[in-house]
């Protein structure tokens with residue numbers, strides 16, 4: 001009998017056949033042209049006077065982690081959405097120097113020890129600033145503390161770190177934030193459905209056996225935050241499962257041969273698979289979401305930033321949000 005993982009591998013490769021069909025390449029379907037690009041390239045940031053963005057549609061966003069996969073992708077989506085990309089970002093390296101070009105914006109990369117001083121100066125120069133964080137798990141808590149200390153609203157897409165401490169940091173500050181390990185709206189809808197099921201039918205999967213596996217690019221440092229969120233719903237549904245049991249795949253050979261990740265997406269994919277089996281093995285459920293590339297998360301992140309900007313402008317009472325709140329608001333582009 002095939003193990004559920006082998007069955008998954010077969011299903012995944014079948015799926016691959018489907019979505020790479022040349023006549024219907026849904027992954028690569030062209031989007032409608034975006035809103036006009038309105039990136040403000042602000043050379044000589046130090047010299048410029050305060051940049052005021054009066055219209056809701058053009059508030060400035062600083063992306064922390066612009067040299068990474070997600071940071072760059074979000075920066076590109078900000079420009080495509082006609083928002084203002086602040087030409088400053090941070091890196092884990094102490095003295096990175098240099099600039100990277102995103103669209104027509106030259107983004108200066110600063111070292112992590114300069115974060116607080118540089119960010120304070122950006123806050124003084126850009127009104128209505130929102131920060132987006134796509135860095136590394138080890139930087140999550142320190143970064144959130146800086147944002148809260150400086151009073152800048154932020155979207156935290158980075159996974160890992162001490163999540164409880166992260167929420168505490170925000171709650172004990174006066175800062176608006178969207179925090180979510182998953183910014184891809186269809187996957188967020190799946191997470192929401194699991195959460196609603198857990199809320200309405202607690203114990204529906206009592207004593208079921210759970211297997212979870214996730215596969216990501218080899219550079220991913222932590223266990224999937226999304227898988228952990230799904231497990232937390234399954235636990236409410238009556239399953240006993242420790243997130244340390246989640247099987248992580250980071251080896252490109254296994255991803256290619258066993259899981260069926262398309263070769264061109266080995267460097268950027270997120271495949272998740274959950275299998276629930278009844279105690280007597282007579283019933284099984286399988287859930288799977290496979291994402292290639294980063295665009296979906298980048299676009300969701302821009303929606304989260306637009307949502308957060310509105311909450312700040314409206315002086316909303318609630319300050320801490322997740323992506324389910326963003327989805328519920330229903331004001332997606």
Ligand SMILES: NC(=O)C1=CN([C@@H]2O[C@H](COP(=O)(O)OP(=O)(O)OC[C@H]3O[C@@H](n4cnc5c(N)ncnc54)[C@H](OP(=O)(O)O)[C@@H]3O)[C@@H](O)[C@H]2O)C=CC1
Pocket residue numbers: 064065066067068069070071090091092093096112134135136137139156157158159160180181182183184219220297
């Ligand atoms: N919420 C969501 O939907 C998604 C979340 N993610 C999460 O986002 C995070 C980033 O992923 P990804 O872009 O693939 O990772 P990368 O490794 O590609 O990028 C990490 C970035 O963080 C920078 N960095 C490292 N240390 C620090 C630091 N101390 N301060 C500031 N910047 C730092 C790196 O700069 P340098 O290399 O120059 O040091 C680099 O720019 C991960 O936690 C990932 O799980 C990813 C996809 C979707």
Ligand SMILES: O=C(O)C1=N[C@H](C(=O)O)C[C@H](O)C1
Pocket residue numbers: 159181182183216217220223224225226227269270
């Ligand atoms: O690192 C990634 O790539 C991703 N990270 C997030 C997670 O840990 O859940 C979301 C998605 O899986 C992509």
